[in-house]
Amino acid sequence: MTTNESTNLEPRLELRGVTKIYPTVVANDDVNLKVVPGEIHAVLGENGAGKSTLMKIIYGVTRPDRGEMFWEGKHVEVSKPAEARRLGIGMVFQHFSLFETLTVAQNIALGVDEPFDLQQLSDRISEVSHRYGLPLDPKRLVHSLSVGERQRVEIVRCLLQEPKLLIMDEPTSVLTPQAVRTLFETLRRLADEGCSILYISHKLEEIRELCHSATVMRGGKVTAQADPRQETATSLARMMIGRELPVFEHGAAKGDGTSRLVINGLSRRSDDPFGTDLKDLHLEVKGGEILGIAGISGNGQQELLLALSGEKPLDRSDAAAIKIDGHGVGHLNAAARRDLGLTFVPEERLGRGAVPPMSLSENSLLTGHRNGMVRFGLINNNKVREFAEKCVKNFDVRCGGVQAAAKSLSGGNLQKFIVGREILQKPNVLIAAQPTWGVDVGAAAVIRQELIDLRNEGLAVLVISEELEELFEICDRIVVIAEGRLSPVKPTAETDMEEIGMWMSGLFPGEEADNREIAHA
Amino acid sequence: MTETMVGILLATLGAGTPLVFAALGELVTEKSGVLNLGVEGMMIVGAVCGFAVAAESENLWLGVVMSVFAGAGMALLFGILTLTFQANQVAAGLALTIFGIGLSAYIGLDYTSVALTGIQQIHVPVLSDIPVIGPLIFSLDPLLYLSFVAFGAITYFLYKTKTGLLLRAVGESPESAVSLGYPVIAIRYMAVLFGGAMAGLGGAYLALVYTPLWVEAMTAGRGWIALALVVFSTWRPARVMVGAYLFGGVTIIQFHVQGFGVDIPSQLLSMLPYLATIVVLVLISRDINTIRLNAPASLGKAYHPSV
Numbered sequence: 001m002t003t004n005e006s007t008n009l010e011p012r013l014e015l016r017g018v019t020k021i022y023p024t025v026v027a028n029d030d031v032n033l034k035v036v037p038g039e040i041h042a043v044l045g046e047n048g049a050g051k052s053t054l055m056k057i058i059y060g061v062t063r064p065d066r067g068e069m070f071w072e073g074k075h076v077e078v079s080k081p082a083e084a085r086r087l088g089i090g091m092v093f094q095h096f097s098l099f100e101t102l103t104v105a106q107n108i109a110l111g112v113d114e115p116f117d118l119q120q121l122s123d124r125i126s127e128v129s130h131r132y133g134l135p136l137d138p139k140r141l142v143h144s145l146s147v148g149e150r151q152r153v154e155i156v157r158c159l160l161q162e163p164k165l166l167i168m169d170e171p172t173s174v175l176t177p178q179a180v181r182t183l184f185e186t187l188r189r190l191a192d193e194g195c196s197i198l199y200i201s202h203k204l205e206e207i208r209e210l211c212h213s214a215t216v217m218r219g220g221k222v223t224a225q226a227d228p229r230q231e232t233a234t235s236l237a238r239m240m241i242g243r244e245l246p247v248f249e250h251g252a253a254k255g256d257g258t259s260r261l262v263i264n265g266l267s268r269r270s271d272d273p274f275g276t277d278l279k280d281l282h283l284e285v286k287g288g289e290i291l292g293i294a295g296i297s298g299n300g301q302q303e304l305l306l307a308l309s310g311e312k313p314l315d316r317s318d319a320a321a322i323k324i325d326g327h328g329v330g331h332l333n334a335a336a337r338r339d340l341g342l343t344f345v346p347e348e349r350l351g352r353g354a355v356p357p358m359s360l361s362e363n364s365l366l367t368g369h370r371n372g373m374v375r376f377g378l379i380n381n382n383k384v385r386e387f388a389e390k391c392v393k394n395f396d397v398r399c400g401g402v403q404a405a406a407k408s409l410s411g412g413n414l415q416k417f418i419v420g421r422e423i424l425q426k427p428n429v430l431i432a433a434q435p436t437w438g439v440d441v442g443a444a445a446v447i448r449q450e451l452i453d454l455r456n457e458g459l460a461v462l463v464i465s466e467e468l469e470e471l472f473e474i475c476d477r478i479v480v481i482a483e484g485r486l487s488p489v490k491p492t493a494e495t496d497m498e499e500i501g502m503w504m505s506g507l508f509p510g511e512e513a514d515n516r517e518i519a520h521a
Numbered sequence: 522m523t524e525t526m527v528g529i530l531l532a533t534l535g536a537g538t539p540l541v542f543a544a545l546g547e548l549v550t551e552k553s554g555v556l557n558l559g560v561e562g563m564m565i566v567g568a569v570c571g572f573a574v575a576a577e578s579e580n581l582w583l584g585v586v587m588s589v590f591a592g593a594g595m596a597l598l599f600g601i602l603t604l605t606f607q608a609n610q611v612a613a614g615l616a617l618t619i620f621g622i623g624l625s626a627y628i629g630l631d632y633t634s635v636a637l638t639g640i641q642q643i644h645v646p647v648l649s650d651i652p653v654i655g656p657l658i659f660s661l662d663p664l665l666y667l668s669f670v671a672f673g674a675i676t677y678f679l680y681k682t683k684t685g686l687l688l689r690a691v692g693e694s695p696e697s698a699v700s701l702g703y704p705v706i707a708i709r710y711m712a713v714l715f716g717g718a719m720a721g722l723g724g725a726y727l728a729l730v731y732t733p734l735w736v737e738a739m740t741a742g743r744g745w746i747a748l749a750l751v752v753f754s755t756w757r758p759a760r761v762m763v764g765a766y767l768f769g770g771v772t773i774i775q776f777h778v779q780g781f782g783v784d785i786p787s788q789l790l791s792m793l794p795y796l797a798t799i800v801v802l803v804l805i806s807r808d809i810n811t812i813r814l815n816a817p818a819s820l821g822k823a824y825h826p827s828v
Contacts, residue, residue, distance in 0.1 A: 061699070097701055098694075100693065101693055101814050102686070102693070116686075141814075
């Protein structure tokens, strides 16, 4: 049954005037939304636009301050997820709601409201997962699953309830392009069977490809209703961020092509039993280039970053496994490596990149103290303030002055400050992990342009990111990390997302495809 | 010879049982993600309350019931502090122990010289008279049988029922449990109260069966050993049992060694059960994967409901 021509169908879900106010922010402001049976409806917006809050209200996790919800024409109050499930609403969370040390079947048992019989449930899981082309082994422990497989667990958990409305919160942010295609097939099939789908995303191309209609949100308000199939990515972006998407200029780089950061045969066992061991990594980052490392999270990125930043130095005998401008630094700690001109922007802004309750000027002292801010163990507060002010000014950090606490800044502004702090120290090598994660489009553009400028200055820049689009935008060369191994390096111009996506699932040249399967991703 | 062996085994069971109760209770509490360091305090308050009620009413079973409620009452106090008011679990647990030791000394002032006939072993006609098996299986005291039942029931509950699965899930990731719509705080309260009741039973066993009398500070660190048992057993009930009886066994053997007049200072020998239990458990639980798979990931962290 195809129900996509749905203009005169009764809405399955309707929201009227939903408002949710948190102490510091209005998350939803008078939001209206209508979804009809069989429709894939996009909710489009930037980070912080209020999409996730709205979905939590529909699923009964959060209660709205004002507004009404209608289900199949009837007024309903959903105060718990169990009630939402009873109505036929299923939700796949952005940060999965799974328990790592339990099996697939046990996880699913906790999310369905029915008698507890693991054996019978396992049979149904196998049956449903095969029917929808989402193979799952009910007996596996969740921590041993890849990110894509974990998402399958969440989807199958919803499908077992035979939902009438499925909410998908940023479902593709963790998937390879190939896995995204499989997911879309499943969703289209569900919609054809009459299930409504609310698809939350900020990825414009995906929405144009998949969705029948779109509600665009900005700053907690609905700013537009559109048919994404009739729109271009540019017009959707304008609705979402209120202006045009920025374009990047690469220009010529100064570098003379010498290798500034060299990884030579780096192997290491992970301390975390669920971590990934690094296996004989080789990589050279030249002056005047941005090298990107792509990969699905949990494939050794954390371990590689700890080894590169010096937070977990190697043994003295492995000193030569990491070289900065010819110096073997493998055994040196983070401070000693910074003395040699390495700077590092970690993934976690609060707690690792900055101390949340400390002011911006105190935070600039943390890594900037080499620049004459400390003499004979005493802090020169004027110098520190000057440095922080320069950073705020040069990098367009919007804040309440340099005495503002780091935690009071928005993610994008704090990230601009941290990147700026590292750049102002005139490094030789910059390593950035997920530099624009959770950052709004405007700030992300500033940060990406800064990285490109550094490259033009002749620095070596290494970027580790899960966002393929970002890597293709800014990198000169690209490499994939999968299961603790590195793929061959390719100039960005000579490859495409298709190939890199394939490599991300562990299948790249020189890698024996022993017991690995594509489906693993 | 056989009789000595049977005697030692029986004494081992007796010495280990207070630990079985307290540690199994704490295991359930910790599986829900709450670290209650107040086991010693809950145990000793359970012991003195049980003893006092038994002495006053001359009904031993009323005493046992009182111990259970006293232990649970102490746990309720801990729950209000840490679950409702989100106080630090470590600090609150330590305070609970110190409070419990002081409170028990005060309650017990009038009972230090009271003599009481403890709970006796049962006697099954014919069966109890079989050599070796008889005394070891058919004529133990009722609370000892209860400890076996508790072990079976807790194992079944944790690994075979949905509520047990939910309890483990809450200890693993309270955020995920909430997003699925489960009442994390209520579940943790249940687990904390159960842990307190079991610690109280452990106290009752000490004061009404093992040494039927009240002495100040009579738990002598058994609450702490129970806590160590839970950690070093990597949160698995069967290993808790092994650890508890190991402690019991070494306690009894060092008594016998002292009895033979071996020339080792008795203080050193008294240390032995504590030391041996911890060393052995550390050795059998070194595998980091088992720890990760069985340890409650959110242990000791307060859960702040954000909605």
